[in-house]
Amino acid sequence: MEQKRYALGVDFGTLSARCVLVEMHTGEIAASSSCEYPHGVMDTALPCGRPLPADWALQHPQDYIDTLAAAVPEVLRSAGASGTQICGVGIDFTSCTVLPVTAEGTPLCFLPEYASEPHAYVKLWKHHAAQKEATRLNQIAQERGEKFLENYGRKISSEWVVPKAWQILNEAPKLYEKMAYFVEAGDWIVAQLTGRLWRNACAAGYKAIWSKTDGFPSRSFFAALDPRMEDFAETKLNTPILPLGGRAGGITARMAKLTGLAQGTPVAAANLDAHVSCLGAGLTRPGQMLAIMGTSTCHLVNSSRPRPIPGVCGIVPDGLIPGLIGYEAGQSCVGDHFSWFVKNCVPAAYERRAQEEGTGIYEYLTRLAEKKVPGESGLIALDWWNGNRSVLVDGDLSGLLLGCTLGTKPEDIFRALMEATAYGTRMILESFAAAGIPVDEFYAAGGIAQKNPFMMQLYANITGREIRVVESAQLPAFSAALYGALAAGRDGGGCAGIGDAAQLACRRYAIYTPDPGAAAAYDVLYQEYVTLHNYFGRGANDVMKRLKAMRRKGACYHEYE
Numbered sequence: 001m002e003q004k005r006y007a008l009g010v011d012f013g014t015l016s017a018r019c020v021l022v023e024m025h026t027g028e029i030a031a032s033s034s035c036e037y038p039h040g041v042m043d044t045a046l047p048c049g050r051p052l053p054a055d056w057a058l059q060h061p062q063d064y065i066d067t068l069a070a071a072v073p074e075v076l077r078s079a080g081a082s083g084t085q086i087c088g089v090g091i092d093f094t095s096c097t098v099l100p101v102t103a104e105g106t107p108l109c110f111l112p113e114y115a116s117e118p119h120a121y122v123k124l125w126k127h128h129a130a131q132k133e134a135t136r137l138n139q140i141a142q143e144r145g146e147k148f149l150e151n152y153g154r155k156i157s158s159e160w161v162v163p164k165a166w167q168i169l170n171e172a173p174k175l176y177e178k179m180a181y182f183v184e185a186g187d188w189i190v191a192q193l194t195g196r197l198w199r200n201a202c203a204a205g206y207k208a209i210w211s212k213t214d215g216f217p218s219r220s221f222f223a224a225l226d227p228r229m230e231d232f233a234e235t236k237l238n239t240p241i242l243p244l245g246g247r248a249g250g251i252t253a254r255m256a257k258l259t260g261l262a263q264g265t266p267v268a269a270a271n272l273d274a275h276v277s278c279l280g281a282g283l284t285r286p287g288q289m290l291a292i293m294g295t296s297t298c299h300l301v302n303s304s305r306p307r308p309i310p311g312v313c314g315i316v317p318d319g320l321i322p323g324l325i326g327y328e329a330g331q332s333c334v335g336d337h338f339s340w341f342v343k344n345c346v347p348a349a350y351e352r353r354a355q356e357e358g359t360g361i362y363e364y365l366t367r368l369a370e371k372k373v374p375g376e377s378g379l380i381a382l383d384w385w386n387g388n389r390s391v392l393v394d395g396d397l398s399g400l401l402l403g404c405t406l407g408t409k410p411e412d413i414f415r416a417l418m419e420a421t422a423y424g425t426r427m428i429l430e431s432f433a434a435a436g437i438p439v440d441e442f443y444a445a446g447g448i449a450q451k452n453p454f455m456m457q458l459y460a461n462i463t464g465r466e467i468r469v470v471e472s473a474q475l476p477a478f479s480a481a482l483y484g485a486l487a488a489g490r491d492g493g494g495c496a497g498i499g500d501a502a503q504l505a506c507r508r509y510a511i512y513t514p515d516p517g518a519a520a521a522y523d524v525l526y527q528e529y530v531t532l533h534n535y536f537g538r539g540a541n542d543v544m545k546r547l548k549a550m551r552r553k554g555a556c557y558h559e560y561e
């Protein structure tokens with residue numbers, strides 16, 4: 001049999017897909033490619049022009065196929081590799097990114113009769129228009145004393161499966177009936193690659209209220225939401241569960257033709273774009289937290305003990321690494337703050353000066369921001385431009401920027417937003433400490449950790465911890481490739497098990513240690529953040545929710561005259 005030299009990994013992020021070929025003997029990335037989604041994030045209108053309400057975030061599933069068809073042949077070409085040299089394929093995807101499909105797995109938005117129906121498209125993980133359903137679900141679950149709440153920090157997020165499905169039922173009941181399955185986009189991509197539709201145990205555990213011991217919630221729970229949902233789990237979620245590292249099947253002839261991979265190449269169960277990275281970073285022990293910092297941030301840590309933590313996103317046995325209990329917390333908006341700021345608030349003069357200096361606008365703003373000392377801008381922000389995922393689990397909260405004067409500069413605001421995301425991470429770390437889940441080491445990866453050393457230094461100064469940035473340019477895609485090698489197995493030229501695959505992990509780090517002076521100043525500023533966090537986030541003043549309600553109604557002043 002020809003030497004299987006590589007494993008292929010594809011990381012489907014929020015804005016683009018990244019593909020890597022990993023050399024099996026060295027664990028090095030032999031080649032990489034990326035491809036942006038042609039429709040990006042659809043948050044204002046459908047391709048047909050139909051406008052979308054506030055807090056919607058959709059994607060087009062055809063984009064995922066198109067990026068595969070572009071990125072995989074490109075990575076084979078640049079490595080001079082043939083498809084027959086690939087031992088296995090692994091993919092990871094953002095989550096909970098879900099779509100309604102027919103029994104054959106066809107997305108409903110592909111059907112002409114649904115092309116202009118927003119609910120027929122992919123609901124991206126950051127879709128926050130199901131908050132009403134999430135709030136009602138949590139009330140019902142708490143009234144019923146549902147045990148599963150303990151595994152989700154006592155509140156199910158509007159970003160997860162059940163609120164999103166309930167919103168479809170409430171707003172498009174005919175489409176809900178037409179929907180055979182409600183699937184994770186990662187599982188849908190694996191079904192396109194192999195012809196088989198599974199539900200990966202990781203996403204089921206963290207996003208669909210499934211547990212290995214108890215399965216999905218009861219029929220009576222779903223009926224309490226809406227009598228029409230009584231059989232929701234038995235019908236719309238009824239695809240077989242595939243554990244982490246499991247083999248989903250082999251590349252079909254159609255996909256071999258589209259991608260250049262060899263027909264029959266083993267494909268691993270889909271994984272989540274943050275969770276997948278624990279293996280690739282070699283973080284297989286309790287107490288090692290990994291923050292995947294991109295559009296959002298996911299904070300992941302393993303423990304040998306189950307402990308309830310308010311505001312945690314999910315507590316799932318075997319969720320991150322088999323044999324351990326995987327905890328997930330997160331911030332639904334990190335890089336998105338900076339993307340929003342650059343798109344809406346930066347003067348053209350700054351763009352021009354960045355171009356003249358031959359640097360990117362993020363790098364230009366960062367360089368101006370890092371000249372200041374902690375507190376010099378007089379600003380503080382709450383990092384809730386897209387709601388709060390942990391520790392408040394409330395998509396109806398919104399951002400706050402305090403302290404602006406006529407002297408406030410764009411770089412002051414940019415820095416305040418970076419600091420606010422670090423305060424949010426410190427809040428999460430403190431919630432784990434208070435719950436007795438130790439976090440002994442803190443690692444970071446993802447686009448921001450790779451691109452912004454100053455921000456990583458801020459995180460060290462604000463959390464008071466050493467930050468180890470994993471030096472893998474594409475950690476999620478790299479890790480997904482290791483799962484592809486696991487699906488192949490030793491006899492297939494891949495890896496025999498998790499321990500074997502972890503031998504290939506990336507253990508090179510850029511280390512950031514706290515500056516004592518800055519850390520002392522940030523201890524004071526962080527207390528101001530906590531005061532604002534608790535005042536606006538815990539019910540003392542629900543002005544943020546009132547304002548969002550007005551925005552949703554499209555209210556304007558004259559209606560209140």
Ligand SMILES: Nc1ncnc2c1ncn2[C@@H]1O[C@H](COP(=O)(O)OP(=O)(O)O)[C@@H](O)[C@H]1O
Nearest residue numbers: 013014015294295335336339362446447451452
């Ligand atoms: N130099 C930078 N500093 C801070 N944020 C950045 C920088 N460059 C890009 N970003 C942000 O990183 C996010 C993209 O993160 P990345 O991990 O590449 O993608 P994804 O979130 O799709 O996985 C965007 O929200 C963008 O605003």
Ligand SMILES: O=C(CO)[C@@H](O)[C@@H](O)COP(=O)(O)O
Nearest residue numbers: 013014094095125294295296
């Ligand atoms: O929520 C999860 C995983 O649980 C992420 O997929 C989601 O936050 C999106 O991640 P990115 O910021 O796009 O990397």
